[in-house]
Amino acid sequence: MIIKEVIQIGNPILSRKSKFVAKIDSEETRRAIKNLIDSMRYHNLIGIAASQIGEKLRVFVTEVRKTKYRNLEKDKLRVYINPKIVWSSKKEVVIYEGCGSVAYAKLFAPVKRPEKIIIEALDESGNKFKLEASGMLSRVIQHEYDHLNGIEFTEKILDMRMIMSSEEYKKKMALKK
Numbered sequence: 001m002i003i004k005e006v007i008q009i010g011n012p013i014l015s016r017k018s019k020f021v022a023k024i025d026s027e028e029t030r031r032a033i034k035n036l037i038d039s040m041r042y043h044n045l046i047g048i049a050a051s052q053i054g055e056k057l058r059v060f061v062t063e064v065r066k067t068k069y070r071n072l073e074k075d076k077l078r079v080y081i082n083p084k085i086v087w088s089s090k091k092e093v094v095i096y097e098g099c100g101s102v103a104y105a106k107l108f109a110p111v112k113r114p115e116k117i118i119i120e121a122l123d124e125s126g127n128k129f130k131l132e133a134s135g136m137l138s139r140v141i142q143h144e145y146d147h148l149n150g151i152e153f154t155e156k157i158l159d160m161r162m163i164m165s166s167e168e169y170k171k172k173m174a175l176k177k
């Protein structure tokens with residue numbers, strides 16, 4: 001298992017645009033995907049994009065589940081290669097986001113994005129799939145998709161006065177239940 005350090009904001013690698021993956025069935029792509037999955041799980045993240053571990057590829061993975069930061073309903077592990085969001089709902093919702101690249105996921109802030117999306121991508125076997133997502137899965141997909149274009153969620157924070165530490169966020173979520 002190879003655990004990669006998550007690159008932190010301020011590092012220009014995170015602002016780069018990632019490149020389309022030309023060869024899905026290659027050692028490089030397979031290794032990058034495995035490193036992404038291992039690193040996501042190790043760092044308690046529910047999604048991670050290749051740029052965050054220094055790979056300039058249009059690849060990200062998601063696995064919505066319970067982590068030390070949040071108690072979420074489970075969605076299976078998914079791999080997205082050369083993804084494209086082909087539809088977004090007009091309706092937008094505000095959800096708190098954190099990121100492994102922003103103070104090692106110790107900072108949460110409200111971001112407004114479309115509630116639902118449809119994404120098309122290739123899976124790790126190179127098969128094309130189309131997925132309609134809502135809730136937290138939709139949110140993670142949009143966040144990771146931004147990473148492929150060099151965009152960090154801190155550029156989209158709705159209200160700077162509502163930024164919270166992960167500890168305070170956890171308390172807030174506990175009160176909400």
Ligand SMILES: [Zn+2]
Pocket residue numbers: 098099100101143144147
């Ligand atoms: Zn992120």
